[in-house]
Structure formats: C-alpha cells, structure tokens
Amino acid sequence: MSTTGTRTIPPVDTDELLDVLITLLRTPSPSGRTDQAIQLVGDYVSSLGLACEVTRRGALRIEVPGTQDTIERAVIAHVDTLGAMVTQLKDNGRLAVAPIGTHSARFVEGARCTIFTDEHSEVPITGTVLPLKASGHRYNKEVDEQPSAWSNLEIRVDERVRDARDLAALGIQVGDHVGLDAVPVITPAGFVNSRHLDDKAGVAAVLAALRAITALDEPVSVGAHVLITITEEVGHGASHGIEEDVAELVAVDNAVVAPGQTSTEEAVTIAMQDMHGPFDYHLTRMLISLCKEHGIPHHRDVFAYYRSDAAAALEAGLATRAALVTFGLDASHGWERTHVDSLGHLATLLALYLRSDLTFRSWDRTPWGPLADFPSTSVQPSPTQGPR
Secondary structure (H helix, E strand, C coil): CCEECCEECCCCCHHHHHHHHHHHHCCCCECCCCHHHHHHHHHHHHHCCCCEEECCCCCEEEEECECCCCCCEEEEEECCECEEEEEEECCCCCEEEEEECCCCHHHCCCCEEEEECCCCCCCCEEEEEEECCCCHHHHCCHHHHCCCCHHHEEEEECCCCCCHHHHHHCCCCCCCEEEECCCCEECCCCEEEECCHHHHHHHHHHHHHHHHHHHCCCCECCCEEEEEECCHHHCCHHHCCCCCCCCEEEEEEEEEECCCCCCCCCCEEEEEEECCEECCHHHHHHHHHHHHHHCCCEEEEECCCCCCHHHHHHHCCCCCEEEEEEEEEECCCCCEEEEHHHHHHHHHHHHHHHCCCCCCHHHHCCCCCCHHHCCCCCCCCCCCCCCC
C-alpha cells in the first residue's frame, strides 16, 4: 500500500473483481427482472460488513458510514441489462420478441437465450434468436437481403414444439422476459469479452472499491450511499433511492470507445458531457485531479448518444453536483469488450473518491448558501477580457 499527498491508495484485487464480474454476467438480469442479481450484490456487500437495504421497486442501497452521521454523496451503478420480451406465441412454434432497452437487432441474431416463465421451472427453457429466414440452403441470398430489424427475429425454443399451443403448454406467455446469454471470455492479454459489461463491469468495479476501503478498516470522512439501480437501460434507474439533500453524485458506467472518441479500453474516462448536458464543472475536475495525483491513466470525453443514471437523478429533481466516471468499452450494446486495466483503474479512482472530502466542504454541506460564500472566480476564473 502506498500513499500520495493526504490520501491512502487502497489496494484493488483485480482477480476478485473479475471473479465477481463473471458471476454477475452469468446471472441474467434484463431490466424488469433483476431480483437475483440484486440478491447476489447484497450478499456480497453484507459479507464486507456494510449495511444495505432494498427500495420498494427493488434497487439496492448500500451505506458507507462517515465520521459524521450524515450521507453527503452517492455513487451509482446499474445491474440491469439489455434483453427482450415475448410478444407473441407464433403458429410455427417460435416466439416473437421486442427489445428491452435500446439495442440493434443485428447484435441479437444468433444469441443463445433463456425464457423466464412465471412457473419458475427448475430446468430453464432455452433457445436461439434467429432471423425469420435463417436457412442458407432454403433462402440462399435472401438470408442477407432481409433487413436487420426486431420484427424479423424469432426465438427457436429448445423443446419439442410445433405450434402456439405447444409453447403455451410449456408455460410460456406474452410478457415473459428473455435473457440473452452473456458468454463471457477473459483472454490471456487481459481483455474481457461479453454481452452486458454495460454495466455489470461498472458494478464489479464499485464492489472492488468497497472491498478496498473496508479492508483499510479506517472510516471515511464523508458518508455515502452506493445505489445499484435496476432500470437504467430503460431510462429511469436513479429516479429514486437517493437522499434529497445529497451534495454529490457520481454515476459509474461505460465509456464510448469508437472513432472520434478519446476513450480507450485500458484507461478511465471522465465524461464532460452527454446528451443530457454538461456534468458538474467542479466535481469532474476534482475527479480528474485525483487521477493526476495518483497516476491513474485517464481521458476526458464527450458522449453524443448517451445518458446514464445521473440524468435520471437530475431529472427527478435532485439538486446535486453530478459526474460520470467510466471504464473503456468497445462495441457498446453489442459484442462488448473492455480490459482489466480499465476496471482496476476505475475501482481505484472510486475508492479514492469515497475516501476524499466533498468538492467544497464549506459550501456543499448545505443545499443553500449566501452568494458571498459561493466558490466562483477563484476556481472557475473568467477569461481575460479583450478589446470590445
């Protein structure tokens, strides 16, 4: 363990981080059906000696007590993933589906999947998502010519079914959730390939940070709630579950690794803006300063087609500073890939953040304050005024 400045750098166990991540990835949790994954995370944080509770809707809130008996910051990640829902039991014995969350049909074609019925059978009902024209020996070029669209997909169920009645006899109904198999693979070079790294890799990094700070057995100065949300992929994950007077909020999600972006798979990215607008000027720069102070590889980036739990919280009316920290992710909402280095760096940053003070202790301790005390020109200086 080493120290820099006044903060201790907590050790992050990346091997355990990856073990937790693989377990999460093998636990299906499409938005709307997340109880099993929440139970898994809750059991893990309980083993760390941290108290947690579940909201009425099923999100998990973990308490990180501070030296003062107040909660002043929040860290948020989401355990729900993309998925599908049964819309029709078809006469050919197959299932029509609609997407849960926003993802392209082209990345769903060929996916192995599990259909979750209300009868909770001990033997899962599995299948494969196929285009309507799937046989090359029957359709020839028509396989490639059909548009990539959800309306052109169906699930071939791995049971002896020939029509809609056979499907119904299995207990399958319209509205059943479909989980797409993650198929996680970790390569010798440290790359993690899988569906649903968004945001189970973020959750694993948060849990690694919590293990690191609890292992130090030193109380943090600023109390925090860590919120694991369950509906981020459908737009309203962090709309509930956070204290109304929380001063700071940091969402944890994936960075956009693609042409025209600065993010990489091996580093941390501090998002400056997404489609919801700019993140808090001061909080983002405080996080960047932590990266610089402790030698954490990082980038600044702007995301055009992206929103996170921070947006849901702000739209719900929270008057809080908000920021977004991310792990690098290639091919998001498709066949995703990140690197263990990015996850380790992110976990270290989160642990350092949880052990740091508020961005402005004297100002941020209350939701309101006098203009004379507002930290303005000393930290956000105006440019030198030129000739008119």
